[in-house]
Amino acid sequence: MFAARQTFNLFQKRAFSASASQASKVAVLGAAGGIGQPLSLLLKLNPRVSELALYDIRGGPGVAADLSHINTNSTVTGYSPDAAGLRECLKDSEIILIPAGVPRKPGMTRDDLFNTNASIVRDLAKAAAEAAPKAHVLVIANPVNSTVPIVSEVYKAKGVYDPKRLFGVTTLDVVRASRFISQVQKTDPAGEKVPVVGGHSGVTIVPLLSQSNHASIAGETRDALVNRIQFGGDEVVKAKDGAGSATLSMAMAGARFAESLLRAAQGEKGVIEPTFDQGIDFFASRVELGPNGVETIHPVGQVNEYEQKLLDACLVDLKKNIQKGVDFVKANP
Numbered sequence: 164m165f166a167a168r169q170t171f172n173l174f175q176k177r178a179f180s181a182s183a184s185q186a187s188k189v190a191v192l193g194a195a196g197g198i199g200q201p202l203s204l205l206l207k208l209n210p211r212v213s214e215l216a217l218y219d220i221r222g223g224p225g226v227a228a229d230l231s232h233i234n235t236n237s238t239v240t241g242y243s244p245d246a247a248g249l250r251e252c253l254k255d256s257e258i259i260l261i262p263a264g265v266p267r268k269p270g271m272t273r274d275d276l277f278n279t280n281a282s283i284v285r286d287l288a289k290a291a292a293e294a295a296p297k298a299h300v301l302v303i304a305n306p307v308n309s310t311v312p313i314v315s316e317v318y319k320a321k322g323v324y325d326p327k328r329l330f331g332v333t334t335l336d337v338v339r340a341s342r343f344i345s346q347v348q349k350t351d352p353a354g355e356k357v358p359v360v361g362g363h364s365g366v367t368i369v370p371l372l373s374q375s376n377h378a379s380i381a382g383e384t385r386d387a388l389v390n391r392i393q394f395g396g397d398e399v400v401k402a403k404d405g406a407g408s409a410t411l412s413m414a415m416a417g418a419r420f421a422e423s424l425l426r427a428a429q430g431e432k433g434v435i436e437p438t439f440d441q442g443i444d445f446f447a448s449r450v451e452l453g454p455n456g457v458e459t460i461h462p463v464g465q466v467n468e469y470e471q472k473l474l475d476a477c478l479v480d481l482k483k484n485i486q487k488g489v490d491f492v493k494a495n496p
């Protein structure tokens with residue numbers, strides 16, 4: 164039985180009853196990129212967002228000008244690509260999403276992105292810790308298993324770390340899991356809830372099919388499904404053939420997680436969204452969100468022997484990925 168402190172969570176939709184008119188500033192860092200643009204578009208369409216703040220080292224103001232013509236009430240501002248622009252972008256933000264960083268090309272692992280993305284995320288985290296220490300930070304940039312610990316180390320060093328407000332966005336794994344299982348079972352993906360725990364790369368992604376509506380899936384069908392969920396990102400990297408990785412599905416997943424945080428912040432109870440949260444040991448579990456971020460960390464629950472083996476394999480890699488992020492900040496503060 165696996166019962167470690169994990170912070171991936173399950174998806175659960177509930178009727179909305181809270182006010183959507185509350186002011187909420189949301190910042191996107193890396194807003195002009197493949198993920199940043201559609202993510203910003205979805206946020207512009209979200210009535211819970213009152214102010215959209217866009218930052219990128221290139222192209223932020225252009226994306227903002229374009230989005231600002233959409234006839235929803237939120238304001239959109241693109242900030243200058245310098246320290247002052249970044250600070251202004253972050254100031255008073257309730258949520259900060261970080262899709263800034265390079266994506267994979269065929270043949271690369273997410274860990275191969277570490278050398279480039281670690282310093283990008285560290286520097287953005289420093290700015291966020293100074294300008295908006297109370298904001299919820301949603302890390303999208305890969306390798307998430309290492310970039311989330313990087314943010315946490317930066318926040319600790321600045322004395323503003325609150326583990327309840329730091330999230331690694333792995334929502335896409337749960338989105339994929341529900342879609343892929345629906346294709347196998349010929350069902351509506353909207354009704355499929357497959358918990359995915361662990362981390363966000365290869366074998367650290369652990370789908371718990373035994374806790375889905377289709378616990379009886381076994382044998383080759385199960386193996387193929389689990390493999391597809393674990394390596395779904397590679398499918399897109401291969402199909403894009405050098406032009407990057409998942410952007411549109413990631414934008415949907417990121418926007419949905421931001422929406423869940425806003426729902427929770429605006430008073431809705433019982434918001435449980437499929438996403439990775441770094442928790443105590445950077446090991447994922449189901450998380451209920453509240454106004455201050457993580458409200459309750461649910462246990463992983465009952466797993467079968469097959470899933471226990473997946474979890475064992477996950478932990479070996481995940482621990483190394485976490486340590487790599489921690490060590491990076493220690494060596495390169």
Ligand SMILES: NC(=O)C1=CN([C@@H]2O[C@H](COP(=O)(O)OP(=O)(O)OC[C@H]3O[C@@H](n4cnc5c(N)ncnc54)[C@H](O)[C@@H]3O)[C@@H](O)[C@H]2O)C=CC1
Binds near residue numbers: 192218263265283410
């Ligand atoms: N968590 C997840 O499930 C997923 C994560 N990703 C990751 O998201 C990241 C972004 O992917 P894409 O949008 O496709 O890449 P992209 O290259 O299209 O966009 C990245 C953007 O970040 C900007 N940028 C770079 N350094 C910056 C800095 N210091 N400050 C602000 N902006 C900066 C770039 O100018 C660019 O516009 C990658 O690391 C990718 O691996 C991608 C898909 C899913």
Ligand SMILES: O=C([O-])CC(=O)C(=O)O
Binds near residue numbers: 266273335395
């Ligand atoms: O595969 C990648 O590099 C991007 C990613 O994290 C995903 O699509 O899950």
